[in-house]
Amino acid sequence: MSPGKLAAQQMMSECGIDDPTSIPLDLIVYGRGATLIEKPLSNSEGRIVFGKTKAIITVNSDISYEGKRRFVIAHELGHFELHRNLILVHNDTDATLEYFKNGHQETEANEFASEVLMPEKLFKAECKGNKFGPDLLRHLAERFQTSLTSTVYKYFELGDHPICLFYSFNNQIKYWKRPEEYPHYINDRTKLPPPEDSVAAEFFNEQKIYRKEDSKQQIWKSTWFELKSWENDNDFRFYEYCIITPKYNTVLSVVWEELK
Ligand SMILES: [Zn+2]
Incomplete structure (x- = not known):
């Protein structure tokens, strides 16, 4: 299993959360000890700044789409869980949030976000017996409050239909x-x-x-x-x-x- 996915599953089990849509994502962030702020960011969608003991995650308040907002928060949380001793300040743009061809840490943070928002078990259960097509992807995105793009990548990995x-x-x-x-x-x-x-x-x-x-x-x-x-x-x-x-x-x- 990828390190990002593994870390996500561990965190969720430590928090005792099975379904990420049952609790506001913000609460998970606070529960892990990071502070979440929403404000306009000019050149990035999300950012994390590590202090000596605390970390501040900022998400761009101009993001109007809830699925994307959730993905950005989960991605920063991934940096918090996985890279806290490796980076001090990190900015995320649409390029780093992209799923294809990214650096090692970005891939890990994206895999982390994907698993936090769409846990494998729930995702597979939701796919089961459903014919593949745009309707299924839309249903999954709605069910998990995720963007269609991140849902498609998850389906590529776990779905029944190649x-x-x-x-x-x-x-x-x-x-x-x-x-x-x-x-x-x-x-x-x-x-x-x-x-x-x-x-x-x-x-x-x-x-x-x-x-x-x-x-x-x-x-x-x-x-x-x-x-x-x-x-x-x-x-x-x-x-x-x-x-x-x-x-x-x-x-x-x-x-x-x-x-x-
Ligand atoms: Zn990142």
């Missing part, structure tokens, strides 16, 4: 990941624009954002994956659901196959 993720910024693919032993080979387009017939490209080229009801879009296998010479696109059913943040010009494409 999914692939492609993260694009400014019409360029930054990172992608697929489950181990995924049966389809991804065409690596890192640093290139998303495929022309992808839903992500529709956003970058035409600013198209689908309504909730239509957010699950059928695509070809060949859109994101290699189509073998003996394969036919018509024999596969692939879907793409895009989590779009127009403010940052980012798209997280969730791609999955449904077997006929």
Whole structure:
């Protein structure tokens, strides 16, 4: 198990908390001995300052979205639990809070936050028997009061249905990941624009954002994956659901196959 996840599970069990939505997150922070302040921050979303005995966590009060606010607080709490002897002052921006490709400590803090907000056991129970799709992701995000993005990463790790993720910024693919032993080979387009017939490209080229009801879009296998010479696109059913943040010009494409 990752150190971040382990630390989160230990902390929650020490606090005697099974369900993180049953108690305000602020109380958990106070209970651990840190002080939480909310005020406007100009260049970061969250910050932690370690004193000799105390630590102050500040969360940007301009964050309007509760799921993100919770993630930032849990991320800083992760630094408090895991890195208190390693850092003195630390600022978090949207870049450090991002799940892909980050330094060691950021990854740990993100894994910590993910586990505090969406404990594995509860998350798995909530997924069980539910068909994968945008509706399930929205349900999970509501249930755990988390952002859709952090919910998707958790689902990638623990969900029943294998999914692939492609993260694009400014019409360029930054990172992608697929489950181990995924049966389809991804065409690596890192640093290139998303495929022309992808839903992500529709956003970058035409600013198209689908309504909730239509957010699950059928695509070809060949859109994101290699189509073998003996394969036919018509024999596969692939879907793409895009989590779009127009403010940052980012798209997280969730791609999955449904077997006929
Ligand atoms: Zn951080």
